[in-house]
Amino acid sequence: MTDNTIAGRPINGEISHYSSKEICEQRPIQEFLDALDALFAFPEVEAVRWEQYTPYFNDGDACEFGIREVRIKFVGGDEEAGEREDGFIESGLDFPPGYFDTHSYGDYKYYAADGTEVDANKRWGMRGVTSKHVFPEGKARATYTDMKFYVNGEVREDIEKAYGDFARRVGGAHEIDLRKHFGDPAQVTATREGFDVEFYEHE
Structure with missing residues (x-):
């Protein structure tokens, strides 16, 4: 007896899929809308966008087919913010003000086998070259774990959580509904009033 059935009717044979992508179990679209509404419960959130x-x-x-990264726009935010300069940012994560006064990404220095420093551009092809990650005196290593979720200059972990919860629901368990309702290709902008969909040019 096959485990593959539709409403109790068995499906026999070798099932093939052109796509290697597994379709995960789909969840009710209301869960997606509830997560979106939880994000819009914060008056600071103006819109959400994804492709x-x-x-x-x-x-x-x-x-x-896939859903790309969710971006968010805040009320009163910079209209040219974000990688695409459209006011939508990939996340509100940023380092605290003045962080790089006391922290640094550091730099690498390279040393030959005899311990002499080697120019970074001349190290290729040399044997026995070692590297050392160095930091300016008095500065600690900058790490992404020090980043906080900022909204208009204020740390907002509550909005960060709602944003993360919604971003996890875009695609995956709602992918079929999102494709059905918004199309392929599409740029989708969600607001409190509804959804605006535009044809999305891509590679």
Whole structure:
């Protein structure tokens, strides 16, 4: 007896999928909307945006539909903020003000086998070269774990949690509904009033 059934009717045979991507169990779309509403419960949140599409080329791998990173726009935020300069940021994570007065990413110094310092651009092809991560005197190593979620200059862990909860629901367990309602390719902007969808140009 096969485990593969539809409403109790057995499906026999070898099932093939062009896509290597497993479709995870889909959840009710209301869970997606509830997570979105929880984010919009914060008056600071103006809109949320993401892109969804099937790439035209994927370096020899199957081209599969997917939801891209969720970005967020805050009321009163910089209209040119974010990587795309559209006011939507990838997250509110940032280092505290003045952080780099006391911290640094550091630099690497390279040493030959005899201990003499080697120019970074001349180390290639040399044997026995070792590296050391060094920091300016009096400065500690900068780490991403020190980043906080800022909204208009204020740390907001409550908004960070709601944003993370919503971002996890975009795609995956709601992928089929999102593709059905918003299309492929699409740029989706969610506001309290509804959704705006635009055709999305991509590679």
